[in-house]
Amino acid sequence: MHDLETLRYPIGDFVNGKTYSAEDSQQHIAALDEFPVKLTELVGKWGDDRIDTPYRPGGWTIRQLVHHVADSHLNAYVRTKLTLTEDNPTIKPYEEGEWAKLPDSQLDIAPSLVILRNLHHRWVTIFQSLTDADLARTYYHPGSQRSFELREALAMYAWHGEHHYQHAYRLAQRNGWA
Template structure:
């Protein structure tokens, strides 16, 4: 079971509810900014065989992971804007496992890589502009019954991107795909 846990959480679990200092938030924004290029450099030239390989037993395929990252980060961007324009809005959770089964999760990953590149450019522009006061703005997450400050949202999505990047990177390392990306 421990080996499966390492495959599922290669960088550990995110520590929810811990205050995040401004310097760390700025570093998290920089990580969010870099993710689309890192991910594209890793998987952008892979063929179907690699893209349709699960990153772990009973896990999503690389293709599903890439589309999931786009789905998740689209939601995060909208939630960020809601928190900045409304007083502690209640966000809408979604069934990510069910989304990963929908037909668009079988499309070419280039579609989601382009979405991520453009979405992250907009999102990072917004995040870079936030004041310390704005970073304390919150939304309410009904699944966890918590008010979540934007500084935590930023940290969580920096973690989320790296979490899934590492799923794919470590699969590639195990399979010997890192030197030749065809």
């Protein structure tokens, strides 16, 4: 039996409030760039039996997880653009658990994998063009009641992609699918 906390956070929890260098940001951009291909290579040809397997007891299925990542990264992309065009905008949080129950989370994962590939292409293009001053721009998250610099949001979404990739990858390892 695997430790539930390790199944839940296979690479550890994201630590808010850290400082990131320009080199860190370049690594995070590279991670965002590679993520959609890496995820597609892992789960893109899985059948429904695998896709409908929860990555941990009480957790989402891989189908829900893939759709969640697309939803989450779409929101983050919009937050990035708002941050670059407004002064410390207040972003709109969303109920990710409730989104995972909507009918589109039962669709085939192919549309979300395509969304991720194209979305990340656009998102990475923006991040690659940013200056240090741009990465210091902030948005306000009312749920956290604090402002986030874009460089921290970039780090968080690089972590987020790897976090969910590892859910699927480690499930595949445990089940002999890898």
